[in-house]
Amino acid sequence: xxxxxxxxxxxxxxxxxxxxxxxxxxxxxxxxxxxxxxxxxxxxxxxxxxxxxxxxxxxxxxxxxxxxxxxxxxxxxxxxxxxxxxxxxxxxxxxxxxxxxxxxxxxxxxxxxxxxxxxxxxxxxxxxxxxxxxxxxxxxxxxxxxxxxxxxxxxxxxxxxxxxxxxxxxxxxxxxxxxxxxxxxxxxxxxxxxxxxxxxxxxxxxxxxxxxxxxxxxxxxxxxxxxxxxxxxxxxxxxx
Numbered sequence: 463x464x465x466x467x468x469x470x471x472x473x474x475x476x477x478x479x480x481x482x483x484x485x486x487x488x489x490x491x492x493x494x495x496x497x498x499x500x501x502x503x504x505x506x507x508x509x510x511x512x513x514x515x516x517x518x519x520x521x522x523x524x525x526x527x528x529x530x531x532x533x534x535x536x537x538x539x540x541x542x543x544x545x546x547x548x549x550x551x552x553x554x555x556x557x558x559x560x561x562x563x564x565x566x567x568x569x570x571x572x573x574x575x576x577x578x579x580x581x582x583x584x585x586x587x588x589x590x591x592x593x594x595x596x597x598x599x600x601x602x603x604x605x606x607x608x609x610x611x612x613x614x615x616x617x618x619x620x621x622x623x624x625x626x627x628x629x630x631x632x633x634x635x636x637x638x639x640x641x642x643x644x645x646x647x648x649x650x651x652x653x654x655x656x657x658x659x660x661x662x663x664x665x666x667x668x669x670x671x672x673x674x675x676x677x678x679x680x681x682x683x684x685x686x687x688x689x690x691x692x693x694x695x696x697x698x699x700x701x702x
Contacts, residue, residue: 480580481525484511495673504670505621506584533579534570536587541566543590550597581622588618589625596632605646609653616657 479498484507486497494504510532517528541562548558569579591614599607615629637647665671 480507480510481529483507484514485525487511488515493668493670493673495670504665505617506581536579536584537566537569540569540583540587540590543587543594547590547594547597550601585618585622585625588614588621589628592618592629592632596636605649608646608650612650612653613657616654616661620661 483494483498486492487494487507488511490497494507510529513532514525514528517531522528544565545558545562548561549555552558569583592611595607595611595614598604599611615633618625619629636642642650662671662674665674
């Protein structure tokens with residue numbers, strides 16, 4: 463059913479919007495915020511943009527096929543991370559393969575659609591990476607994994623603000639259980655500031671900083687205020 467419906471079921475609204483968004487960036491030399499009226503993140507859109515440009519260097523011209531390949535690879539990575547995470551909870555590898563495979567099948571061929579990969583799907587991938595590095599730290603006590611947890615967690619919050627409460631809760635739980643020293647917490651905080659700084663530096667160097675602030679941060683705050691949205695509800699989201 464997936465193979466038969468592929469040319470049509472892949473054309474749902476999120477993928478159409480992403481396709482138009484990226485092509486506007488490429489063909490009209492617009493940044494990620496100028497190319498659409500409302501964008502939470504630059505991460506997934508830029509991955510799509512650079513991937514399309516690389517694929518076209520090698521002769522791929524069908525945008526739909528390129529999107530399908532990109533999203534299949536990202537969904538496969540999510541399935542692999544689910545497989546790896548399962549090893550922290552069970553010695554039966556077959557369980558991990560079953561769960562990872564079911565996730566992939568549900569994402570790629572569920573119902574009358576194919577591969578609905580959007581900002582939230584990418585956020586789930588980042589959260590899986592976050593959980594993997596966190597559990598890997600508990601296994602080998604390597605602080606490199608802890609720093610990677612902070613980096614990925616920061617990117618996840620930048621990708622979608624609704625992950626903020628989830629990540630903060632997990633971090634506070636880590637502090638309560640592990641009771642790390644101030645020196646370790648200081649290093650982790652510097653890693654957090656470095657990641658935030660890198661995000662702002664990228665936007666500054668690509669002349670997008672004003673658009674990031676005006677079209678993203680202030681836009682969402684103003685929309686929440688005008689529409690009477692509870693900001694606490696807005697940043698928690700269904701993920702929490």
